[in-house]
Amino acid sequence: MPYTTFEIPEKYTYQTGFLANVETEAILGALPIGQNSPQKCPYGLYAEKISGTAFTAPRWENQQTWVYRIIPSASHATFAPVSTDQSLETRFNYIPDQLRWDPFDVNADVDWIRGLNMVAGAGDPALKNGVAYYIYGATRSMADKTAFYDADGDMLIVPQQGALDIQTEMGRLLVRPNEICVLPRGIRYRVDLVDEQPIRGYALEIYNGHFQLPELGPIGSNCLANARDFQIPVAAYSHDTKSDWLVYNKFRGQLFRASQTHTPFDVVAWEGRYYPYKYDLGRFNTIGTISYDHPDPSLNTVLTATSNAHPGTAIADFVIFPPRWLVAEDTFRPPSYHRNCMSEFMGLIHGSYIAKEGGKGGFQAAGASLHNCMSSHGPDRAAFDKASNEELVPVKVGIGSMAFMFESCYMVGITDWGLTKCAKRQPDYSEESWGGLQDQFCPPPEHR
Template identity: 45%
Template sequence: MTVDLEYLNGFGNEHHSEAVEGALPWGQNSPQRAPYGLYAEQHSATAFTEPREINTRSWTYRIMPSSAHRPFQRTGDRGWVSAPSSEAVVTPNRLRWDPQPAPAAGVDFVDGMTTYAVNGDVHGRTGIAIHLYAISVSMTDRYFVDADGELLFVPQSGALLLRTEFGRIAIAPGEIAVVGRGVRFRVELLGDTATGYVCENYGAAYRLPELGPIGANGLAHARDFLYPTAWYEDRSGKVELVQKFGGHLWATELDHSPLDVVAWHGTHGAYKYDLARFNAMTTAGWDHPDPSIFTVLTSPSSITGQANVDFCVFPDRWVVGEHTFRPPHFHRNVMTEFMGLIRGRHDSKAEGFVPGGASLHNQWGAHGPDRETFDLASSTELSPVKLENTTSFMFETRLALAVTESALGASHRQGDYDSSWSGLERRFIPPSN
């Protein structure tokens, strides 16, 4: 199935779009009424008085106001877990998972989510949750909204169509999408099934990282982020709206579609990005560059340089450093690293880390190449080489991640992950007298 969609370019700029010509008002020509009798509604994603450079809001012009609903009632949380969680465990042990099992029949986005790890406090708007989804059916009479955080989608298999209040976004493996906090949407399959990763960001909204000495042209460029054109659903009839709020799922019944925005303008909503547009930086001298050089988006914290979460991608790229150990070296880090693999293989693992899998190295968790990779990297001629057919990514966060019972007890968790380093030998050749 193909979907012909249009998008607006640019990250963080003032955008505007209308599905019906004249639906977006300009100036004060009609100060008492929005065009076509629509309701005017503002979405404020930041406090009114936050600094201009981070202040985001959007105006929507819709068929029904969002306030037209019955009370929400608690519903089962399914596989969703939020921080803080009494059942999640903060462990120093290194963890790795095989791809999750294929989804059962009739599982949509809300029911097909499994939380692997959380940190921070959803009530204090700090930290993240990392989920994996496996879905086999589209949402039709159900819609979802996350009031706890924005959602960053990383598809691994199968394409999705995200129908949001601000328009439609189609994403496939190799692309990402971000749905802003409080934005209502539903998820449709563009194939039989789909699996992937979601980072639920409780903290400051994602933004482009500062470039510093890298200069103007490195990493991700603002022009390559795409925002949807306005699209609306004028639909009557009973539908369910599921809201994540305060760490739990709530539901209410509507008599209309919540995706009824005919026009909008502003800086808050939803957007997508093609990871192939990322301009990877690397070293032409020696030593392996820190993974921060691969940051696509960052959610800053109150401590400069310690992100609430960074989203990093490791795409096809040239490796040309000399007099150095080529793969990622043995490492311990004050930051926590959760990695996933979209396609191919990771350059520091010979086997075991496969597309659809995941790994977690909590703060100060020692990790690095396995024995086979170490031996190969120690003896291979250091000529320029291009890493191809590979895309891995990382959620790097300043706090330790607590692992859920579902993830710890999963049948596809590799119980022998520590054996990746069991073949390493003592290495010390003292000088002879």
């Protein structure tokens, strides 16, 4: 089926589209007609503009949203720093070795905010240049009357275990394993667990720009991720101007907190192009060869954050490896051995991955690997032997599986948490994978 059948049923309704200018109102008539900032907004609401790009960004990439809310978000006390021993800052160790991690822990007794740890990244959010890769794990919902926003960038969340019930200023999203969501820079949200089931997963944060759909080139006007399958919340508000709320904020990798006497989730209507959204990876229309050879994995790009400096070079691509048919003839079907100027961080939501079958100590669900800029990698010995000798009949691979990759043009550094503190790094990954490759060179007799 071209969509995922989820164990946890959907409970919200959505609008659809990608980067569409949408409008939604929880009360009929709450959205001003034909203007953004009337002298008096309908029903005594306040107009507030949220700019996701510079005012003067080109029209195709310009993302702004007008919200009509009960109290402006500016009404809050002073932000105070919050101490934490989490890995949130961009302090990196740069090493060229191939790295792999065992499944990460679900942190006990923490919520979404405290369960976030940066494993690797590049750049600096203050310069709005770079990426960060996080592992999250939490066993409880955020406390009542708390909210969070990330001033550092857009966050693409990849759940691996447990569903996230996300309340945002723009409305609600339910995000389950095999779905992803994007929470843009600055948007207030909170995360509740569903039936108090623990959550674990990955997140990709981009410090510059926003995610786009990749160009399709000769593929044409459909396929890969189709715009119609992205789901956008509808306006849903609370009316609470009596309670004490805490708004947490990640600002250049530091946590801050401010109190306010009203809910941040009081947007009655909104319109624009800057909003959270989610996408079911089961809807991805996968393209591949129907003749021979192994195409580049860029064919599986769901979303891309482009580098303005170099067209076709992404600061981050989000790439998936869904169930698909392999039919290539006279072909080594898994990825070949390669070195890449781009850095490849991989994770596994469920199942196993064709070039690394997994098992104990292998590439497992909830684990990860990093093949940094120009670090050699490819199929391990077992995968090479299998793919070199298997009968090349049409075969469906990846059934019940979903691997993904964050691919970046940056050289990626590892945080202390990723290197040692998480205690999940596999020390013998490289030797185990490629140490036993045999000399199978068999030249013609005249060259022996």
